[in-house]
Amino acid sequence: MKTLWQTLVVVALSVGMLRAQNVGIGTATPHNSALLEVDASGLSPKKGLLIPRMTTAERDAIPSPAVSLLIYNTTTGCFEFWDGTNWVSLQPCAGGCISPAAPSAGTHAFTATSIIWNWHPVGGATAYYVNTTNNLATAINVGNATSYVQTGLSCGAAYTLYVWAQNACGLSAPTTLTQSTCGTYSAWQYRVPVIITNSGGALTDYQVLITMNTAALIAGGKMRSDCGDIRVTDSDECTALSYWIEPQTINTTATNIWVKVPTIPANSTKTIYIYYGNASASSLSNGDNTFMFFDDFDDGVVNTSKWDVGVSTYNNCVVENSGLFASNTDLLANENSVSGYYRIYGTAAVNVVNEDGVPSGWIGKGLRSVPTFDLAKGLVIEARLHLFSYNQGGGSHRGIEIGLSTISDKDNRVDIVWVWDASRNHGGNYLFYVKEEAGSRSGGNLMAGTLSPGATYRFVYKKNTLSDFSGNFGGLTGSFTSTFNSSAARVGLFAVARGVGDSVDARWDWIFVRKFASPEPTTSIGSEESPCL
Numbered sequence: 001m002k003t004l005w006q007t008l009v010v011v012a013l014s015v016g017m018l019r020a021q022n023v024g025i026g027t028a029t030p031h032n033s034a035l036l037e038v039d040a041s042g043l044s045p046k047k048g049l050l051i052p053r054m055t056t057a058e059r060d061a062i063p064s065p066a067v068s069l070l071i072y073n074t075t076t077g078c079f080e081f082w083d084g085t086n087w088v089s090l091q092p093c094a095g096g097c098i099s100p101a102a103p104s105a106g107t108h109a110f111t112a113t114s115i116i117w118n119w120h121p122v123g124g125a126t127a128y129y130v131n132t133t134n135n136l137a138t139a140i141n142v143g144n145a146t147s148y149v150q151t152g153l154s155c156g157a158a159y160t161l162y163v164w165a166q167n168a169c170g171l172s173a174p175t176t177l178t179q180s181t182c183g184t185y186s187a188w189q190y191r192v193p194v195i196i197t198n199s200g201g202a203l204t205d206y207q208v209l210i211t212m213n214t215a216a217l218i219a220g221g222k223m224r225s226d227c228g229d230i231r232v233t234d235s236d237e238c239t240a241l242s243y244w245i246e247p248q249t250i251n252t253t254a255t256n257i258w259v260k261v262p263t264i265p266a267n268s269t270k271t272i273y274i275y276y277g278n279a280s281a282s283s284l285s286n287g288d289n290t291f292m293f294f295d296d297f298d299d300g301v302v303n304t305s306k307w308d309v310g311v312s313t314y315n316n317c318v319v320e321n322s323g324l325f326a327s328n329t330d331l332l333a334n335e336n337s338v339s340g341y342y343r344i345y346g347t348a349a350v351n352v353v354n355e356d357g358v359p360s361g362w363i364g365k366g367l368r369s370v371p372t373f374d375l376a377k378g379l380v381i382e383a384r385l386h387l388f389s390y391n392q393g394g395g396s397h398r399g400i401e402i403g404l405s406t407i408s409d410k411d412n413r414v415d416i417v418w419v420w421d422a423s424r425n426h427g428g429n430y431l432f433y434v435k436e437e438a439g440s441r442s443g444g445n446l447m448a449g450t451l452s453p454g455a456t457y458r459f460v461y462k463k464n465t466l467s468d469f470s471g472n473f474g475g476l477t478g479s480f481t482s483t484f485n486s487s488a489a490r491v492g493l494f495a496v497a498r499g500v501g502d503s504v505d506a507r508w509d510w511i512f513v514r515k516f517a518s519p520e521p522t523t524s525i526g527s528e529e530s531p532c533l
Contacts, residue, residue, distance in 0.1 A: 093169050103175045112156075189278070203263070209257070226283065293513035295511055347497070348393070382511070382512055387506060395502075412436055417434065455474075457473060
């Protein structure tokens, strides 16, 4: 009977306590805020509450754990609870074992379709987990790496990555990383990769030539007829690169696009991208931003921030007998008589002038740059010339010269010229050079050949990092050496006449100076693709 009575009492008490929404163990008056209160004050010896014990593997096998479920992890020596997403350690753990701190965000790298996520290392962490959702159960263990690459993303879209740090004691709380892909060119329908192959040394801010068939793209309705929708980006598919399109090559099978590439590693390849297919875009082609020096003579007036002009400068020039400056000339020069050109034209009325007290001929006009260049680093001058006309007079000394130069002063310079000289002892037409080295003048023929009036030619003048000069004027080529290696050389262009009755009309369309490299990088264009997935 005693046992039955005791049982009835316990049941009665239990029913009463359940009705009151409180359960007491060791107390008949559990606290009103507690669903269960365990009181050990009346116990001797004392006893505690034993929480379920299990390993990490056993913990992870619990199906659908409830939020706030509490366990003791025998692997880490930590009490842990489930917060609905992760098992969180109650610090400190047994034996001083402490779970790692949450990682802090680093600087992420991104393109239009990929993100390289970066976070800072956490002291003592032995591994990191990542997931695109806040779910540790499906997270990826990336080992001790502090970066993670996502590809195949949409351009202009925002993305999130969750990162946990782990050590022997457990896992950190997750760190939330956010980043958007590049969406700058999402309005462009097409792009092509351009592979730059560099078999030489590392290059910085180097002007690379890309030749592209824009005629086919324009005919196919993929590109504006003026190539105004062309854009160029670096390898990251986002950073815009400065470029200039040679106007005469637009809508042709060989459109020349010059791109200033910030870095090209030595003996390697690099990929940049050309975008097109946006009818509402307007051209960003800009020679000033692309080259070391540039002028397309489209202003209608000589830009005096770029060129020296006037009587006391290279505008009035004499080629022979160490001459550079002259106070008289019969030719005219301007940028407004024919739109889009710097024009040197006229007919010589005298045979000789005195320069440095010595009779001299070949008087004419030209321009000399205000900016200077270090020849020890090498350079390339390229210009487009429309040789509208030239004629010779009836004198015994007759001819014309048209050329490019690098110059420090009248006693230190190197000219490469095309000469039409019917009066020289060896006569004829040819590519020629003249060099002044500390006042000592010499020169010579490079290659015989004629440039025809009414035709347009490309003039290329090169100086390498040593003492070698070379020229290619309309396919006439040659090279020579000179000790002229000024660290503050200017570049110049000119046209001159030899004697009475000799005339010339030389129209310079554009000129630029670019960096020198040997060998020069080469380019190839890959298959057309969509900028955004």
